Amino acid sequence: MKQIYDKLSHAVMAVLLLVSVFIPLLSQNSSASAAELTESDYQLTTNVTINTNVLKDTGYGEGKFYIAPTYTFANDKVLNDGDTMVYKVPQQFKIERAAEENLTAPDGTTVIAKLVTDPVTGTATVTVTNAAYFAANPDSKRISASFTVVWADNMPYNQEQEVHFPGARTYKLKRIKVDEEPQGYSKWGVQDSKDPNYVNWRIRVNRDVQNLGQVVVEDAIPDDQELDEDSGITGYHFTDWEGASNAVAGTRTSFKPSEVVTITDENHFTVNAGELNGRGIYIVYRTRLTKPVDKVTKKAFNDVTVTANGQTMPALVSRPFAPLTTLDGIGEATRPDEVIFKVQKELTGRTLADGEFTFDLINKDDNDKVVQTVTNQGGSVTFKKVRFKQEGTFNYAIRERASNLPGVTDDANPEINITVKAESVNGVRTATASYDRESFVNTYQAEPASAAITAKKELTGKALEAEKYTFKLTEVGGNNQELQATNDANGDIKFLGINYDKEGTYTYKLTEVAGSEAGVAYDSTEHTVTVTVTDNNGKLEAAITGNNPTFTNSYKDYGVSYEFISSNPAYPNLPKEVTDLLPADANRYTDGSNVDAKQPAQTSVTVAEGTWTFKGYAETDRQTVANSDLKFTGKWDFTPAPAKYKAAYSFVSADPNHALPAEVSSLLPEDSKEYTDGTAVTAIDPSKKTVQTAAGTWTFKGYDAASKTVAGADVVFTGTWTFEAKVPDSSSIDSDSNDLDGKDISDDSDAGNTSGKSGNLRSKATKKVLPRTGSETSVLAVFAGFALLTASVFAYRFKKAN
Known part of the structure; x- marks a missing residue:
């Protein structure tokens, strides 16, 4: 048994020995994680002010001195939760009261440290409370704080002293009585x-x-x-x-x-x-x-x-x-036995203005005594605190006075009833208020305003017609209202009946609706019109900016003209018979219009010199107006008239000894016709082919040709007449040996002539014998004359041909 006891004793001693060894180690490790940092761990800068003024070397009365130290750390400095920086206040000053507040990061919300001021030790201690923040943001680490001090009780008056603020310079300050x-x-x-x-x-x-x-x-x-x-x-x-x-x-x-x-x-x-x-x-x-x-x-x-x-x-x-030294949380609380009576104020129809409605706080238990009177501030009606020093139930009301403001309809119920219950709970008196409703609701409806937005229409190129052009007024934003109007004969455009029932700025775009009128170039300008509606003591008024702009359209039309020209350079001049056919067009045409050419009344004109034929227009029979007048040029082709020739007639005597008598020559045909080259002309016979004269009978034997073809010259038909002299009767022969021409024929015989009118004629030889009077040469003369006539005919034809 003793051996067991000894073993247990040894075991317990061993455990105690281990605990005695490790506990100091654990304690040592814990203290190493947090420490009071010294100036070797940071850089300290301090800003010192008196109230809100920069501290100077001078004397000061009993003011508040603000000390604002900032601790800046190296990037590799590790901050642990619990690390502290202690700021020692100079002995000439004291901290008034112990206080504790959280210090935040630059974002104003993340708490990173805590500041504790101690009036006993005269220190302000900053303690790190968020090491994880600095671990996540290792660069440019800093902590700033601020606290107030006052003169120390033992600081004598009117004695200048050197005062050193850690992180700032040494000041020469003096406490004085102001x-x-x-x-x-x-x-x-x-x-x-x-x-x-x-x-x-x-x-x-x-x-x-x-x-x-x-x-x-x-x-x-x-x-x-x-x-x-x-x-x-x-x-x-x-x-x-x-x-x-x-x-x-x-x-x-x-x-x-x-x-x-x-x-x-x-x-x-x-x-x-x-x-x-x-x-x-x-x-x-x-x-x-x-x-x-x-x-x-x-x-x-x-x-x-x-x-x-x-x-x-x-x-x-x-x-x-x-x-003030302490700022946070000050003035934000009420006593438990105080009530701040507060309701809401609403105004529909326009923005609620501060101070435009008045309210009374009524003590219903004191004959409706008016306790306070205030006006609305924004949408709140707030009365000053009322302290209830006795227990009980108290009846109050907030009553709105009649506003009498233009356009304002007051709340039908002008009172909000309030019941205050004051009671003591565990020795603390409290006051609680309950309201029968939370707000007064007034409505506002100002007298509407109207605006007449106008514009002007101008048209160049022709007279302006009423209601010819349309204009559109479109509201930008808002209800996107769109109105249309047309111009009158004077060019006035009016958008009437635009009504406004509330304040505001209304912006419109004013444009012309592009039409399709031929020849008109429409104004595409977009004008901005602004209507500013303001409330003038319950009546809305509209002021227009950019009103009555001008829209300018232009109209242009074009004419059509005609001209005729000759297509044959050899015949450049047109005769009047052709130029009189020149068409005329009084119409006006707009850009883009198709114009069909007018055709001349006739397309072929014949004059003495030949025939003119219309060949059409050079520009085709249709043209499109393209910002200029049109011209149609008609071409005429000339065909000269063929050469005209005459048919001439001449008579010749077959007997050179007998010239044609007048009775024959008068039968010479006349042909008034003209013939062109290549035309076959048939000779005209004389009206009589036998002519009796006193001397004998002339008989037409025909022309040299029954017809002739014109070959670049007049044709001449030569008709031959033969002569047969009358046979003289016997008396004549007997009595006179000469012939009818006076020639002697007494020697003639006519053995073969067995006839005779009366049988008195003497037979003569059948052979006629001319008297030998030397006229034998007349035969040659006849042939020579014939040859000369033939040569003349050929010479005339040759001349005519050329």
């Missing part, structure tokens, strides 16, 4: 050190104890604060400010608030200071911040007006303010 009062009064505030939701305000009048007479102080608290009635308004009169401020007996006398203070509401009160001759007054009160504070100015403001003997004293040089 107590100037050139206007005869002053006011200042300090954020409460215990509850930053409160600001302690001080008003001092007549520090130098002058004779001011009857003094009244009127205080005006802005709507982001309210008077703390629980702490009340206190103060005292003093005869020596230095003594009074140091509580020297006999230098100050407290006043009774009930005797000198009149509280109008939670934002206004009056202090009747009485006669301030040889004494001053010091007033103390506190306000509570009711709205989030401005994080830029970091100040809470307040106002005061002081009158002496009814005369307002000069205004302060700067508006009284209290520097």
Whole structure:
């Protein structure tokens, strides 16, 4: 048994030995992961300001000094959760209160560290809380913080000291008392050190104890604060400010608030200071911040007006303010026993403007007493807080006053009823409000406006006709309304009856509808017309920009002309008989029109010189107008008339001894016809072929040819006549031996002639013997004459041919 005990003892001792070895190691590893970093781990830069002003080497009063350190780390520096940077505040300053706040990354939302201020140690410690963020963003790592300090209690006045802020330079600063009062009064505030939701305000009048007479102080608290009635308004009169401020007996006398203070509401009160001759007054009160504070100015403001003997004293040089140290969460909460009465305001038909509707908060339990009056801000109606100090049920109403605004119809029910229940729960008094509805709804309908959008139409080239051209007005966006109108005879275009029932800007595109009128070039310009509709006290008014633009169309037509020319250069001049056939066209034609040529009344004209034949138009019988006049050129071809020849007639005597008598020559035919080359001409016989004359009988024996063909010359027909002399009777023969021509025929015999009229004729020999009178040569003469006549005929024909 003992052996078992010994073994167990040894085992327990071994375990204890191991634990004693590893626990320090574990503790050592844990502490190594987080450490207080020193200046070798980072670069520290600090920005120091007094309120919002840059700190300088000078003296400062009791202000707020803002210290903003920034810690910058090398890219390879690893930050661990729990790493700390401790900022030591210079001994001349103190941290007012312990505080803790989260520090965020540059995005303003990601928490990366925590700042803790400690007034006991006078330090501001930054602790890393998001090492993963820095691991993910290793480059340019930095952490910035900001906190406030004030003069330390042991910092003496009016003694310059060198003050070194870590990360900044060394300043030469002096704590001073700023107590100037050139206007005869002053006011200042300090954020409460215990509850930053409160600001302690001080008003001092007549520090130098002058004779001011009857003094009244009127205080005006802005709507982001309210008077703390629980702490009340206190103060005292003093005869020596230095003594009074140091509580020297006999230098100050407290006043009774009930005797000198009149509280109008939670934002206004009056202090009747009485006669301030040889004494001053010091007033103390506190306000509570009711709205989030401005994080830029970091100040809470307040106002005061002081009158002496009814005369307002000069205004302060700067508006009284209290520097704020703590900002986050301040002014955003209410007390549990407070109620902020709030409803919504709606206006349909137009945008709701701030302050245009008025509302009263009515205490129904106090004979409908008006507790507060406010106007709407945006769509909210918000009253100031009402504190319920007693338990119970309270009845209130929010009543909207008649607006009397043009175009506005008020809500038919002007009241919203509210029930407030105040009760104590576990010693804490709470107040809860319930509403019978949440909003007032008014409607707005302004008097409509109308606009007349107009345009002008111009047409060049011809007279403008009414309703000839169409125009389109198209709204851009909105309802895409589209209207059409036509021009009148004066070129006016009117889009009438465009009505507007609400404010706004209406944009239109004004264009001409392209038509198909021949010869017209349409204006394709797109004009922009803007109608701005504004509400003028319930009546809409329309102002037009870009109205009455001009659309210009142009019309052009073209004429058609005709001309005739000769197609034969040898005959360039057309006779009047041809030019008189030239067509005429008085019509006008537009671009693109097809025009068919007019044909001449006749296509063939014969004149003495020949025949002219129309061969058509050179440009074809149809042309298309192409922005210019048209011309049709007709060509005429000339065929000269063939040469005309005559048929001439001549008679010759077959007996050269007997010339043709007039009776024969008068029978010579006349042919008035003309014959062309190659024409066969038939000879015309004489009207008589036998002519009796006193001397004998002439007989037509015919022409040299019954017909002849014209061969470039006149044709001549030569007719031959023969003569047969009369046979003389016997008496004549016996009595005269000469023949009828006086020739002697006594020697003639006519043995073969056995006839005789009366038997008295003497037979003669059958052979006629011419008397030998030397006329034997006349036969030769006859043949020579015939030859000469033949030569003349051929000479005439030759001349005619050439």
